[in-house]
Amino acid sequence: MRGRLNVDVAIIGGGLVGSSAALALRAMGMSVALIDSRYCGAQASGVNYGGVRRQGRPPEQLPLAQRAHAIWPRLKERIGIDGEYLCSGHLKLAANETDMASLEAYAAKVSDYGLDLELIGHNDLRRRFPFLGKNIVGASFCPGDGHANPRLVASGFAAAARRAGAHVLENTPVREITRDGGGFVLEAGDVIDVYTPVVVNSAGAWGDEFAALFGEPVPLTRIYPSMVVTEPLAPVLTVNIGMEGGGVYARQVERGNCIVGGERVQPLADPDFSRPRGETALTMMNRAAALFPGLRHAHVIRSWSGTEGMIADRNPVIGPSSTTPGLIHAFGFSGAGFQIAPGVGEVLAELVRDGRSTTPIGAFSISRFAADARQSIDRTIHGSGAEREPEPQQRGV
Known part of the structure; x- marks a missing residue:
């Protein structure tokens, strides 16, 4: 028989973004399931170069990078290890x-x-x-920039989340997600169903697949x-x-x-x-x-x-779904997610608790791709100067 787990938040993807979000949510007192198809931190979060840099990022990412910048020197108090972080410049x-x-x-x-x-x-x-x-x-x-050991940091956040009381489910692929009233049911692995009002999609290079289930295609490609x-x-x-x-x-x-x-x-x-x-x-x-x-x-x-998700504009997808209440996305960091991930985790926790973040994330909305698709259709059918017809009301999946 399959077991049942009821939590306040289910996070798909146990990389650095998902595990830092789980830790931040536990600090807010919420129950969390952190679900990964393999081992937490074993994909891009744990096999990247390890650069902890703000320099070179698009300006719209810098408020988020600055938020994360304040976390890195305090890794030991947050996750119990310093992750070999060095503020080298x-x-x-x-x-x-x-x-x-x-x-x-x-x-x-x-x-x-x-x-x-x-x-x-x-x-x-x-x-x-x-x-x-x-x-x-x-x-x-x-x-003020530097570097750290991604293998230690990525697994360190997941371990800290587990110590804080998160349900960490490794080697547990999410096989199906369905809406259940005002929430979701996640068929996780072969033995458990997770019931939750909130799902965070932090599935990395696979995040677009979960977004597409809810009518939100993203032009994400994989890089290695x-x-x-x-x-x-x-x-x-x-x-x-x-x-x-x-x-x-x-x-x-x-x-x-x-x-x-x-x-x-x-x-x-x-x-x-x-x-x-x-x-x-x-x-x-x-x-x-x-x-x-x-x-x-x-x-x-x-x-x-390693395998990472790439988006052409170099910006990730971070923020609420445009189609489905209770669904929040955070993926597509285009090979530059290591430094900002701890800050993203805090932002996700704020979105769950407050419905908004104190750090500006509007540039990362998944709705930017829907707008691009509509403009492309308009240009094809009506020409570039055509007026757009009224948009239909969006409905949750």
Whole structure:
């Protein structure tokens, strides 16, 4: 016989977003089921690069990033471990004058957000960061950013939520969701039905599938970033480093290993999974060695990849469903969710309790895709200048 679990909130997806939301909801006194088809934190949240950066994000994400920024130094009091978090600073490099102009424009655009960005020219850059190669034109430095160990942080939030009293259901795929009066019934795994008035869809690269069940298609694609880690080395990189326009990112942990990323790989036959490739690792290390001469003779000891959800505008989906009361979405972080996830968890808890958030999230509404679809239909049928007919009343699924 199947068991029954009644909770105030059911969260689909035990990654860093879902587990931080579960912890925040428990702090508010709500009963929570955190449900994951595998292990909490084992997907993108636990296998990403580990950059804890605000620099380079679209401006609309920065209030959320600032909220999360206040959480990272207090990880130990929140989840019992520091997650190897280091406030090292984040250095974004410009390979040419065009990239430097882009960094300058970004710094001007976000000057009111409290990032304290510092633009650094070629000569000063070489003096302050002598580990860099000679061909860098300049950089933008964000001193308050840093990096952490995603494997420790992602699982740490889930463990803290469990200690706080959340029902953590691992290896329990959600097979079906149905509306039951004013709430939902989740058929979870083979043995339990979860009854709840509120569902949080934080299913990562699979979040679009749950949104589509309620008539909310999202143009999400999957990406498979690849990373490598070197043997322990003497100090080489003192800051978390990225490149304007992408191509390579790198950081060094306290025990000496360097983590390098910047390439993607292809999925396996099962698109839930991918596998790193030797030539990809070699490409990343060659790029890194050209930028950081101290890595020229480093040995790679491990490589890995993960599955993440990508949205073209680089913004996630965060907020209430536009079709279904009681459903809240939080997915599609496009490879940049690690830093903001603890802040997203607090926002989700506020949405459940208060129906609104103290942090602006309007830019992340799922309704932006419905508007895009309507405009596309209008252009196809009537031409770009056509007036739109009145919209039908939306109904819950």
